[in-house]
Amino acid sequence: MTSARKSKGGRSRDARGDRGIPEATVARLPVYLRALTSLSDSEVSTASSEDLATAAGVNSAKLRKDLSYLGTYGTRGVGYDVNYLRYQIAREIGLTQDWSVVIVGIGNLGHALANYSGFASRGFQVAALLDSDPARVGDRVGDLQISSLDDLDSIVRDHTVAIGVIATPAGAAQEVCDRLVAAGVSSILNFAPAVLAVPGHVDVRKVDLSIELQILAYHEQRKAQGLIGLGELEAGAV
């Protein structure tokens, strides 16, 4: 079907000239990548969209459509070559290169992040740990030493850091964010419960534990109310 329309001379990249992958798809690609890595570790060389979808916890039609944005890497009647697809997704996400990140705010959470091995294994190098507390500067965490926030500019320059992680208290988050942006960081992962204002070219993602808990609480409450409602209904109807 597509092969008929696909212009011979064109690049392998299909009709989508803007190269833009839907945001919802981008958010799932890492999940697929993880599923593929797991399959690869189990010596599975080929997998159908159904297999992959199960491993990733999604619907197979959605998975196929998601993959179709990257290109046509499957074989009809067969499935996907696990390692080939894995490489293609990794390339698309940008994991064929290493990324340097800095973590700002080395308290409870910052320590956990600094000690987390899952970073490096996925191509993210922690270039530096930063804190404003003079009492903390110089402490070793893992095999890094905590630096002063004043060294931010030179660290970002020397390591070409594009990604910053904020793990400071909420009150300091905006100021830290501003300094990161001024230093040249253009992607920020924010753990502080604060709304950050940034220039248009900077991406911010937030991870907010208490929001997650509150969402769960809302649904719990609804479940409980449902039970009460059911009870009343039974009592009234029966």
Add this chain to the structure above:
Amino acid sequence: MTSARKSKGGRSRDARGDRGIPEATVARLPVYLRALTSLSDSEVSTASSEDLATAAGVNSAKLRKDLSYLGTYGTRGVGYDVNYLRYQIAREIGLTQDWSVVIVGIGNLGHALANYSGFASRGFQVAALLDSDPARVGDRVGDLQISSLDDLDSIVRDHTVAIGVIATPAGAAQEVCDRLVAAGVSSILNFAPAVLAVPGHVDVRKVDLSIELQILAYHEQRKAQGLIGLGELEAGAV
């Protein structure tokens, strides 16, 4: 408009019989709550949708629509009473009651979570810390002692725990999840990079650091490619 259609005899709750609030709205209510708390702390008693929207980092039309799902708590020409609205949102989310949570897997991340004060301040009580490692059981963390996983059933029963947090390695996540569900937990917050299978009545939310980083990396890569593309274009055209 609606007032004409709104049946006089009906409850204050508008036409939406199912009481269901859109998921996207539910996810924003905690953000509004935080903004309102912050305003309240600054002794602001009334705020317009525009003020609130700015504080919450959203569009004011969206905020008004979100609030309209809860009821009509604003006053036209005036705005919203900060404390009143705050209470209404808290009630809707289910924060007028306290929730007990257990944390399973007290390693790097588990320690950070256990020491986090932001839980209690928002109505979430940590009922217990659990770990399978005998060497860790009995250790104090904050003002709790780490319990054995074997005590899960009795802890959940005694504290009516509805929410469980998983901070174990990915390999143990599904097993821990199963035990939580078997013990009666019906909401799970999962930090392990694993897809969890649960019965239909159980809610799962995941927090996945490396997925967030990968999404940022994708956009970083696109920004960089855009610059290269621009450079080529300039070089060719000029």
Add this chain to the structure above:
DNA sequence: AAGAGTTTGTGAACGCGAGAACAAAATCGT
């Protein structure tokens, strides 16, 4: 070589959420 069986890639239908726009309702000033 041809037919049966599998599985992909995608067109089409649908539902949800975002945002613009505006009428209704309140306050304020005269």
Add this chain to the structure above:
DNA sequence: ACGATTTTGTTCTCGCGTTCACAAACTCTT
């Protein structure tokens, strides 16, 4: 009392994302 002003609550439209369904493309068997 009444018009001007402010701000909410809601309607309408549009775009995105999900899902279904199926033709096309591939393999395997006979």
